[in-house]
Amino acid sequence: MNETVLYSADGGVITLTLNRPKVLNAINPDMAEGLGLALDRIESDNAARAVVIKGAGDGFMAGGDIKFFTGFTGQPPAERRIAFERFIRNVHPTIVRLRRLRQPVIAAVHGPCAGFGMSLMMACDLAVASAESMFTLAYIHLGVSPDGGSTFFLPRHVGAKQAMAIALLGERFDAPKALALGLVNEVVPAAVLADRVSALARRLAEGPAEAIAATKQLLSQSLDRTLDAQLQAEADAFARSTATGDFTEAVDAFVNKRAPRFGRN
Numbered sequence: 625m626n627e628t629v630l631y632s633a634d635g636g637v638i639t640l641t642l643n644r645p646k647v648l649n650a651i652n653p654d655m656a657e658g659l660g661l662a663l664d665r666i667e668s669d670n671a672a673r674a675v676v677i678k679g680a681g682d683g684f685m686a687g688g689d690i691k692f693f694t695g696f697t698g699q700p701p702a703e704r705r706i707a708f709e710r711f712i713r714n715v716h717p718t719i720v721r722l723r724r725l726r727q728p729v730i731a732a733v734h735g736p737c738a739g740f741g742m743s744l745m746m747a748c749d750l751a752v753a754s755a756e757s758m759f760t761l762a763y764i765h766l767g768v769s770p771d772g773g774s775t776f777f778l779p780r781h782v783g784a785k786q787a788m789a790i791a792l793l794g795e796r797f798d799a800p801k802a803l804a805l806g807l808v809n810e811v812v813p814a815a816v817l818a819d820r821v822s823a824l825a826r827r828l829a830e831g832p833a834e835a836i837a838a839t840k841q842l843l844s845q846s847l848d849r850t851l852d853a854q855l856q857a858e859a860d861a862f863a864r865s866t867a868t869g870d871f872t873e874a875v876d877a878f879v880n881k882r883a884p885r886f887g888r889n
Contacts (some may be wrong), residue, residue, distance in 0.1 A: 629658030630680070631665060636673035636823070636829040638666055638727070640718045645681025650689035651740050657716045673829035673887070675725065676821055677748060678732040679741075687739020687762055712771050715740070719747045723844055724767045726837035728828050732821040734814060738762045742807075743772025746781060749840060751807065752821050754814040757799040759807070764794040779845065781806050832870035832886045 630641040640662050642649035649655075664671050679685055696704045722729060724746075731748040739762045745751050761778075763770045770778075770791055777788040782805045789795075799811040812820045828836065838861040846854055865871055870886045877884035 626654055626658045626661070627664050628652075628655040630889055633669070633672070635826070636671055637676065637805070637825045638669070638672050638674070639676045639678065640683055642677070642679045644689075645679075647689060647691070648683040648686035648736055649679040649741070650683065650692075651715065652689040652692045653711060653714065656711075656718065657683070659718045660721075663718065663725070666725065666727065667721075673728055673831075673833055674825045675727050675729040676732055676825050677729060677744065678821070679734065681735075683735030683741075684733045684737040684757070685739075685741030686736045687741055687745060688766075690766075693766075696803070703746045715772065717830050719743065722747045726833070726840070728836060728840060729809075730821055730825055730828075732817060733757050733808065734817055739770075740772045743774040746777035746807065747773055750809050752800060752810045752812060752817065752824065752825065753799045753808040753818040754813055755799050757802070757811075758800050759798070760796040761791050762794050764792060776862055797854055830886060832865075832868070832874065832884075834868045834870060835865045838865060 628643055630643045632639045632641070638657070642655065644650060644652075644655060663751075666675060696707050705761065711724070728750065729748040731745040731751040732755040733745055733751055734757055736758055737745055737753075738758075738760045742759060742761055761770060761774060763774075769775075773793070775787075778790060781787075782790065786805060790797075797805075798809070802808045803811045842854070842857060842861055845857065849857065870884075873886060874884045
C-alpha cells in the first residue's frame, strides 16, 4: 500500500479512501499503484463482504493529475504517446479488477467527480452522491478522448444520445441530473452521506455473500450474452447458491418467521 489510497476494514466492510486531497484526489501513477495494491488486499481477504470507495477532502476525484501531465508536454509526440499509453495501460486493470470483485462496491461521491473519477464511479456497482456533487467527463477539454472504461459504461448507464452529449460537450451537471440519468442510485444531503453509505455497505456485508457475488456477476455479464446463455448462467448460479449454508439459513428463517443470520454457519 501507499498513502495515496488508505485502506480500512470494519466488520467485513472495506473502505478505500482516495488520499490526494490537495489536488482533489486526481489520479497519478502512485494512486494507480495504490488502487492495485488495495485490490490485492481485498482479493486475499476472506472476511471482506462489501467495499466503499470515497475521496478525502473536498471531492471524490477530479480526474487525471494535470501537473503529472505537464511533465510530458515538452517531449516529442512519439515519446509522449508511449508515456501516456504506458500510464493508461497501468490504470485500466484496476477497472477490470473492480468489476470482477466478488464483493459489491459502493462509490460515495461528494464534490467534484470528473474524468477518471466518473469512470471509477461508473465501474462501481452502486453510487450514492451528496447533493452538492458536480459531474463532468471533461476529457474533451484537455483535447483527449475518454479512458477508464467510461465509453463502455456511459452508454450502458444513460443511453447512446446522452452518452454522446456528456462525452462530446464535456458540460458540468449536478447531482439531481446524475440521478435522473441513472449514474447514481441516490442523492443525499452532504451531512448524511457517510452514514447512508455505511448503512448500505453494512446491509450488503450482512447479506448472503455467494448469492450477492453471483448476482453481481450475472448482471455484469448479461449485456454480452444471448438470452439462452443468460438463462443457463442463471440456472448454474442458482443451483450453486442452494449448496450454501446461507440458503438453508434463509429457508429456515422464512419458515420460522425470523430474520436470517447469514455467514454464521
